[in-house]
Amino acid sequence: xxxxxxxxxxxxxxxxxxxxxxxxxxxxxxxxxxxxxxxxxxxxxxxxxxxxxxxxxxxxxxxxxxxxxxxxxxxxxxxxxxxxxxxxxxxxxxxxxxxxxxxxxxxxxxxxxxxxxxxxxxxxxxxxxxxxxxxxxxxxxxxxxxxxxxxxxxxxxxxxxxxxxxxxxxxxxxxxxxxxxxxxxxxxxxxxxxxxxxxxxxxxxxxxxxxxxxxxxxxxxxxxxxxxxxxxxxxxxxxxxxxxxxxxxxxxxxxxxxxxxxxxxxxxxxxxxxxxxxxxx
Amino acid sequence: xxxxxxxxxxxxxxxxxxxxxxxxxxxxxxxxxxxxxxxxxxxxxxxxxxxxxxxxxxxxxxxxxxxxxxxxxxxxxxxxxxxxxxxxxxxxxxxxxxxxxxxxxxxxxxxxxxxxxxxxxxxxxxxxxxxxxxxxxxxxxxxxxxxxxxxxxx
Numbered sequence: 001x002x003x004x005x006x007x008x009x010x011x012x013x014x015x016x017x018x019x020x021x022x023x024x025x026x027x028x029x030x031x032x033x034x035x036x037x038x039x040x041x042x043x044x045x046x047x048x049x050x051x052x053x054x055x056x057x058x059x060x061x062x063x064x065x066x067x068x069x070x071x072x073x074x075x076x077x078x079x080x081x082x083x084x085x086x087x088x089x090x091x092x093x094x095x096x097x098x099x100x101x102x103x104x105x106x107x108x109x110x111x112x113x114x115x116x117x118x119x120x121x122x123x124x125x126x127x128x129x130x131x132x133x134x135x136x137x138x139x140x141x142x143x144x145x146x147x148x149x150x151x152x153x154x155x156x157x158x159x160x161x162x163x164x165x166x167x168x169x170x171x172x173x174x175x176x177x178x179x180x181x182x183x184x185x186x187x188x189x190x191x192x193x194x195x196x197x198x199x200x201x202x203x204x205x206x207x208x209x210x211x212x213x214x215x216x217x218x219x220x221x222x223x224x225x226x227x228x229x230x231x232x233x234x235x236x237x238x239x240x241x242x243x244x245x246x247x248x249x250x251x252x253x254x255x256x257x258x259x260x261x262x263x264x265x266x267x268x269x270x271x272x273x274x275x276x277x278x279x280x281x
Numbered sequence: 282x283x284x285x286x287x288x289x290x291x292x293x294x295x296x297x298x299x300x301x302x303x304x305x306x307x308x309x310x311x312x313x314x315x316x317x318x319x320x321x322x323x324x325x326x327x328x329x330x331x332x333x334x335x336x337x338x339x340x341x342x343x344x345x346x347x348x349x350x351x352x353x354x355x356x357x358x359x360x361x362x363x364x365x366x367x368x369x370x371x372x373x374x375x376x377x378x379x380x381x382x383x384x385x386x387x388x389x390x391x392x393x394x395x396x397x398x399x400x401x402x403x404x405x406x407x408x409x410x411x412x413x414x415x416x417x418x419x420x421x422x423x424x425x426x427x428x429x430x431x432x433x434x435x
Contacts (some may be wrong), residue, residue, distance in 0.1 A: 027335065035335050041396055043365050044335035115333060119407050145298050155334035156406045249410070253403045272338065 001193050004038040007048040010141065014137075022162040026050050029272020030073060030112030032106050052164070058111070063088050068170045077102070078259050079110060091179035091199055095126035098183050098231045100190040110166040117220065119154045119251065120191040124221030126181060129197040129215035132170040138163040150226075151220040163246040177201050182218075182272040184264050186255060192216035194265045196224075196244070198272035200231075202280045207231045210259030212273070217265050218248045237277065241270035282393070283345040284372065284409055287386040292424045294376050297383035298352035300424055301374065307344075310419040312412050317344065327361065333408060338365035338397070357389075366395025384435060385417070 010019040021028065027046035029035055038044035038205040046108060047161040052058060058073035061082045062157075068088045079085050080121040099105055099113075102222060107198050113123050114134060127147040128135075134150045136143055136159060145158045159165070173179065181196040194216040201209035210231040245265045250258040290297045300306050304325055315327040317433050323346040331338050339370035343363025349355045360369045372389020393405055401408075 038400075041400060043396060043400060045337065046335070076421070118334075120403065154404070156411075156412050189403070219411055233292050251403075252406045254393065255403065 001040045004042055004045045006039075006046055008051065010046070010051040010052055010054045011261060014057075015139075017050060017052060017200075018093065018139040018162075018164070019069075020050050021164060024048070025161075028052060028115070028164060029206035030115070031075065031108040033100070033108035033112065034116050034118065035112075046083050047124065049061050052111075054190070058166070059109075061085060063172060066172045068092075068172060070110055070168045070170065072115075072165045072167055073109050074111075076100075076105035076108050076110065076113075078164060080105065088172045089130060091130055091171070091173065091197060092123075092126050092132075092170055092182060094179065095122050095181040095195075095197060098181060098185070098192075098195070104190070110168055114166050114168065115157060115159060117151055117157045119153050119219055119221075119223075120186075120193070120195075120216040122181070122183065122192055122195050123194045124151050125197040125213035125215035127168065127170070128221055128223050129179075129199045129211040130170050130173070130210065132168055133168045134158075134168055136163045137166045142166075144169065148223065154219040156220075173199070174201060176281045178276040178278065180272040181277065182267060182268040182275070184281075194261055194268060196265065196269045196272040198269070198276040200273065200276040200280045202277070206234065206278070210273075212244065212269060214244060214265055214269070215252050217245055217261060219251075221246065227269065229274070237273045239271055241266050244269040282405060282409070283388075284370070284413065285386075285388040286410070286413060287384055288419075288421070289379055289382050289384050290424045291382040294378050294383045295352045296425070297385065297424065298376055300420065301385070302346065302349075302355070306420070306423055310416050310423060312322050312415045312419075323349070325346070327359075331363075336352065336365070336397070336401075338363045342368075348373075357387075362395075366393060366397030368393045387413075414422075424425055 026048040029049050031049040058071045060071045061084045063084050064261045070162040075097045076096045085093040132147045133144045150158045178200040184193040193217050197213040200210040210228040211223040224244045226243045230240040245262050250261040282286040304317050308314045313329040313331045318324050318326045325344045327342050327344050329340050340361040340363040345358045356373050358371045370391035372387050375386045405432050
């Protein structure tokens with residue numbers, strides 16, 4: 001449980017950090033909740049680690065112009081408890097509260113989680129349902145990518161070499177919207193066996209907008225577009241949740257087979273949708 | 282763990298079969314493959330560097346081809362080990378014509394052990410599928426490229 005020797009740098013400014021990262025194959029350390037255990041097991045043996053922990057101004061959570069901006073180094077706990085996220089994007093706050101355990105939530109960060117892109121991570125489901133964006137910067141670029149284009153494959157994102165996640169931008173949820181995140185947590189790791197994030201906007205008794213993000217099922221989180229469309233066309237929750245995961249090849253491991261995972265996804269989609277609908281006004 | 286799937290290559294079946302047995306092509310297409318050297322008829326020594334998210338590890342092993350039945354099927358046996366674990370896989374590749382191209386279906390099983398398997402069990406399925414997909418995507422690109430070169434040569 002002792003990592004291989006590595007070079008450690010802790011830049012004091014964002015500029016310094018970006019210059020360092022541009023200069024070669026360096027591993028970036030945010031909260032370290034995935035990287036450090038891998039290093040201790042020597043599954044990850046980076047030569048150089050750049051710690052973003054001392055860079056100021058990366059962990060802010062603020063709302064302006066209808067967008068909640070969450071700094072990459074904001075911890076899951078901060079996102080779970082922040083007054084800003086609770087008021088303006090409660091789905092994300094609720095999701096953050098489901099990650100790992102309290103020790104992980106106190107140290108792990110949203111930037112680290114999205115950059116790592118674990119196929120069973122919780123955030124991607126919520127970020128897809130929220131139609132959020134991820135802002136990426138490097139020493140000479142600054143761009144914003146929609147969450148749907150950011151998560152590309154297992155552990156594979158739109159990040160180019162030399163880029164870091166600067167912030168996550170979430171459009172403010174309408175007060176009348178209902179939301180819910182339903183998850184089956186793996187008993188040992190706390191990762192989502194499946195997780196479903198739902199967002200519902202009602203127009204009278206009709207569902208005007210439905211957004212469903214599913215994680216843990218495939219190589220990366222995805223939107224259940226067919227189910228969303230059915231709901232918006234007036235189908236019932238049970239009809240809509242029955243098509244969640246259609247066309248996907250669900251993951252299979254010792255804990256949950258592909259069929260069981262698909263079943264869990266549909267059951268939990270139905271629960272998340274029912275809660276979201278009851279919360280919507 | 283069972284692995285199976287099917288991919289389509291836009292080349293005739295004989296050509297696809299030849300590509301799938303060409304060590305130079307295989308070496309470029311296998312994710313992380315650093316060397317693939319012939320040690321005997323249908324047997325190659327392989328060195329690969331697996332890089333996946335933060336995990337990286339060197340593997341050394343052997344790739345062999347058995348029961349060749351050109352141009353429709355062969356058995357592929359891959360084994361490798363490194364500091365972070367070992368893997369052993371065996372499968373049958375079946376080629377069949379599919380409108381204008383060749384469909385390559387494979388079915389087999391893979392065993393993974395060591396640290397990588399005990400820690401990453403929940404990810405083995407996803408990642409093996411991802412690596413196989415990368416292999417075939419690259420192979421399809423190579424096949425297209427080789428096709429273009431051949432037309433140019435003709």
